[in-house]
Amino acid sequence: MVTTDVLVVGGGPAGVLSAITVAKKGHSVILIDAKPYEEIGNKTCGDAINLGPLKMLDKELGIKFPHGEEVADIVDALVFQTEKVTFPLFGDGFVLNRHPYGQRLLKIAVDNGVEVRANSKAISAIVDETGIKGAVVKEKGAKEPIEIYAQITIDCSGRNYQIRKTIPSEFFPDLEKKMEKRDVAASYREIIRLKEDHPYKKKILLIYDSIIPEPGYFWIFSKGTKRLNIGIGWYLDMTVEKGMKELFREVLHKYYPPDTYEIEDKGGYTIPTRYPLMNAVADGFIAAGDSAFHVNPFSAEGHGPALSAGYYAGKVASEALKAGDIRTHQLWGYNVAVMKDFGLSHTKLQLFTEALRKVKTPGLEYLFKRKILTQDQFMTLHGGKGLGKKEIIKIIFKGFPRYDLLLNLYKIVKGVQKFNRLFERYPDTPQGFSEWQTEFMAVMSGIRDW
Ligand SMILES: Cc1cc2nc3c(=O)[nH]c(=O)nc-3n(C[C@H](O)[C@H](O)[C@H](O)COP(=O)(O)OP(=O)(O)OC[C@H]3O[C@@H](n4cnc5c(N)ncnc54)[C@H](O)[C@@H]3O)c2cc1C
Incomplete structure (x- = not known):
């Protein structure tokens, strides 16, 4: 039987950052990945990343910005374009070569004492009603799977979300299980x-x-x-x-x-590509990165959020270990950190995704070409702020007679306001979460069933 303080499943950005953060605090960490060691960190990707999370890693963990062969280009603008309209949104970031960058992060993990087990695939969570205790893991070429026991298991297995999905439904009902x-x-x-x-x-x-x-x-x-x-x-x-x-x-x-x-x-x-899990913890368990829906639902950028979430997961896990209590209420601070960082903003961006499903590109072009919605107003909404009454009245006049488009715009403005208010009341502890989640789902379902 193998035991460790923390088991991290997956060596992508969320996994390595969780592992580095926990190991730097002096706890034992095993990181497993299904890939061979040299392939960890290599992922088919658009390779873009913005500066925010990289600045945080530099400040909090001393992880230097991407440099040398890790950088393919420096980005100064994200440009939004249709066949008839073009405008820059915001910029500042990198287009990376993910493989060397991912390998550098992995080396930092190893240098800080993380035990990396490559070619090792998690099959399922080890779990009972008292919590998640680790994972059943199959090493490539081994006849039998082994059990790795951990006080805290961090699921960073990306799109596979191998640990979260194998936690039986009757345990931890506040933890969402599906990907639709x-x-x-x-x-x-x-x-x-x-x-x-x-x-x-x-x-x-x-x-x-x-x-x-x-x-x-x-x-x-x-x-x-x-x-x-x-x-x-x-x-x-x-x-x-x-x-x-x-x-x-x-x-x-x-x-x-x-x-x-x-x-x-x-x-x-x-x-x-969805708004994040509103709760990504259970007793002895945290999910981070793609496995917790941490990808921006508008741009599909998930690398930066995965790095940030990995850092928060590692920090909260270490605090829980130090406190000698790894239950949900002790890990809840992770949810609060994610909501503050990108949880609310990603939730509001879901509104744009839903609206785009309805109005399609010609609808967008109509709004922008006729300046019914200006670039500044779009940026304001995109940034999660509401529009003033005068602005809304102007939009209604300019938008006549396309009430179908105006209705969708109105729903975005209203949705932004509702989520701002709701997230002000995001619970600081698990108490009250079920009621909050019910309220959240009522707003979200209303938006998704437009
Ligand atoms: C085509 C494409 C383009 C993208 N473009 C961008 C972009 O331009 N910018 C951006 O920010 N994001 C982009 N993304 C999203 C970004 O790649 C992810 O959001 C990010 O990599 C998530 O990090 P992660 O650590 O959560 O998961 P991943 O990077 O997916 O890492 C998961 C790790 O877990 C391992 N694993 C999986 N299952 C198991 C298991 N059962 N046992 C053990 N290990 C396991 C995998 O081998 C992998 O190493 C893109 C994604 C794709 C697919």
Whole structure:
């Protein structure tokens, strides 16, 4: 039998950050990953990340910003584009080479005493009504699985959410168990090398092309001189007549004809793209990163939130171990930290995703082209703030007679206000969470059933 203070399942950004943070506080940590050691941290991705989480890692843990071969380009703008409208949203970040960056983080974990077990796949949680006690783990080539017992198990297994989903439903009813199709995006991307340089230096573009079912999009991210990371994605509940790769090629060839590029790398995967789990802890358990829906539901960026959530998970786990109490109420501070950092903002961005499902790209273009919604107002709403009464009246006048669009705008404005108020009352302890969650779900279901 193997025992440790903390078992981290998954060595992506959420996992390594959890492991580093706990180990730096002097606790024993085992990190397992299904991949071989050298492949940990390598992921098919758009590779974009904004500065916020990286600044936090530097300040709190002394983890230096991406540098050298880890950086493909520095980003100064996220550009939102349809066939007829273009405007920059906000910027400041990197397009990374994820593999070397992920390997550096893994090395920091090892240097801080984390025991990494590569080629080791978690099969299920070890659990009883008193809590999660670790995981059943199968090492590649081994005849039998082993049991790893831990005081706290942190599920960072990404889209597989292998621990969370194997906790029996009768235990911990406040912990959500499912990932619905409408909350998971399928995506495919290629890294291409061009013959000529491109005009997207320092930019990442989200392109809403009407042949891609909204809120899915096509992206072009600069990987530096003559290189681009280009991809496509949409939600699993959407029926599309063409295959993803076929549609990808069709859109790509609008920008780059077949003889203008070479493919350096290609791959696809799914992304849980929804507002976060409102509770991601149970007795002896924390979920972080994709396994807890920590991906921005508008842009599908999940790398930064996974790093931040990993840090919070590690910090709270260490505090609980020091207090000698690893039950839900002691781990609750993790939920509070996530809600404060990106929980509320991601929840509000869900409103845009839902609205885009309804009004589609032509609806958006109508709003922007006729300046019914200005860039500043969009940024205000996108940033999670409400609009004043005068502004709303102006919008109603300008939007006449497209009441269908106005209704969706009204729902976004109202939704932003409702979530702001609701999250002010996010419980500091597990007491009162069930009632709060019921209220939250009533608002969220109202929005999703528009
Ligand atoms: C095509 C694509 C493009 C994307 N583009 C961007 C982007 O541009 N910017 C951005 O911020 N985000 C992007 N994302 C999302 C981002 O990649 C994820 O949100 C982020 O990697 C989540 O980190 P994580 O640690 O939670 O999970 P992951 O990075 O998925 O790591 C999970 C780890 O767990 C391991 N694992 C899984 N199951 C088990 C198991 N049973 N046992 C042991 N180990 C297991 C895996 O091997 C993996 O190493 C993209 C995702 C995809 C698929």
